[in-house]
Amino acid sequence: MTKLENDRFLRALLKQPVDRTPIWMMRQAGRYLPEYRESRAKAGDFLSLCKNADFACEVTMQPLERFPLDAAILFSDILTIPDAMGLGLYFETGEGPKFKRTVRSQQDFDQLIIPKVEDDLGYVMKAISTIRHELNGKVPLIGFSGSPWTLATYMIEGGSSKDFRHSKAMLYDTPELMHQLLDRLADVVIEYLNAQIAAGAQAVQIFDSWGGALSHRAYQEFSLKYMSKIVAGLNRQAEGRTVPVILFSKGGGQWLQSMASVGADALGLDWTTSLRDARALVGDRVALQGNMDPSVLYAKPERIREEVACILEEYGRGSGHVFNLGHGIHQFVDPDHAKAFIDAVVELSPHYHLDD
Numbered sequence: 001m002t003k004l005e006n007d008r009f010l011r012a013l014l015k016q017p018v019d020r021t022p023i024w025m026m027r028q029a030g031r032y033l034p035e036y037r038e039s040r041a042k043a044g045d046f047l048s049l050c051k052n053a054d055f056a057c058e059v060t061m062q063p064l065e066r067f068p069l070d071a072a073i074l075f076s077d078i079l080t081i082p083d084a085m086g087l088g089l090y091f092e093t094g095e096g097p098k099f100k101r102t103v104r105s106q107q108d109f110d111q112l113i114i115p116k117v118e119d120d121l122g123y124v125m126k127a128i129s130t131i132r133h134e135l136n137g138k139v140p141l142i143g144f145s146g147s148p149w150t151l152a153t154y155m156i157e158g159g160s161s162k163d164f165r166h167s168k169a170m171l172y173d174t175p176e177l178m179h180q181l182l183d184r185l186a187d188v189v190i191e192y193l194n195a196q197i198a199a200g201a202q203a204v205q206i207f208d209s210w211g212g213a214l215s216h217r218a219y220q221e222f223s224l225k226y227m228s229k230i231v232a233g234l235n236r237q238a239e240g241r242t243v244p245v246i247l248f249s250k251g252g253g254q255w256l257q258s259m260a261s262v263g264a265d266a267l268g269l270d271w272t273t274s275l276r277d278a279r280a281l282v283g284d285r286v287a288l289q290g291n292m293d294p295s296v297l298y299a300k301p302e303r304i305r306e307e308v309a310c311i312l313e314e315y316g317r318g319s320g321h322v323f324n325l326g327h328g329i330h331q332f333v334d335p336d337h338a339k340a341f342i343d344a345v346v347e348l349s350p351h352y353h354l355d356d
């Protein structure tokens, strides 16, 4: 077992003392990096990057070669699960993800394949072990999955959606069908994340990108309940350490108290919530991750630095904060601005940990 040289990300998630606030960025490997665009052109397309362990490893490492990040994130996609369930994932340039088949009826549900994670998603585990080998203990590797609700929206709509027309209709008209789908997805996610942990993921994040599209009642019943089932089903010890779990419901700022009670180690916040208020609400129960508006990276480096300073001050002193953007980095961001952001966290945050 290689010793982890930099564990401040894992420590902060468990609210253990750190020398400075750790940082990583959602979508840190992606189109804003010219070297990513080059690798994608070499591989042919995005899915070929995900399905080939050497390419997935190459692009995972790219942001770490440029910036002093405290974690790597597996290069993959949340939609690998519906693809393995037989829906036929493809990407049309400039149009985002699409599925050949959708799930809108009991019959569609009954036809879903129950994937054998080790085979059907074996390429993901292979990417994880390749990346761990390449990282050689430099920083921890994050594994991830979509939440059942977020995955279900893509499976029901057949791709991205603005209004979640078919998913909302199913939720309100045939809630029992929706529950069957969510429960099945929760079981697959548990197996998938446990396989990622066994292959070497040292923390996992559940992306509930569309949790915030639900009503207050529906969020608890159709999203949080299934994330809670997942958290309860995860193997959270590996290689002699705790494997922390991060829940990220985008737009979920008003539900932090209930999210804090499902047993995850940390909650991801988007930029619409104040870290100060969030910390007061959740107390010592969970760490917090976030939450700079990704669009701040369009501004000048001096302005980015001011925003970082405000966010550090909002969280205040002590461990339990992982710096991140409130959502994925945009594709038109100048990589030098991402560098200014990360450097600002590295330079300004030690002050907040003098008593740790």
Ligand SMILES: Cc1c2[nH]c(c1CCC(=O)O)Cc1[nH]c(c(CCC(=O)O)c1C)Cc1[nH]c(c(CCC(=O)O)c1C)Cc1[nH]c(c(C)c1CCC(=O)O)C2
Binding pocket: 025, 026, 027, 028, 029, 030, 031, 040, 046, 073, 074, 075, 076, 077, 078, 079, 096, 097, 144, 160, 207, 209, 328
């Ligand atoms: C909803 C969702 C998806 N995928 C993901 C989510 C949840 C996070 C979020 O809310 O943003 C998660 C994801 N997708 C990707 C990662 C890689 C790891 C990372 O660096 O964060 C992660 C963690 C790569 C990707 N996934 C995708 C890209 C762009 C593909 C390309 O190279 O063209 C990348 C780098 C494609 C993708 N994949 C998905 C969409 C909607 C799109 C198209 C959107 C877009 O074009 O930005 C589904």
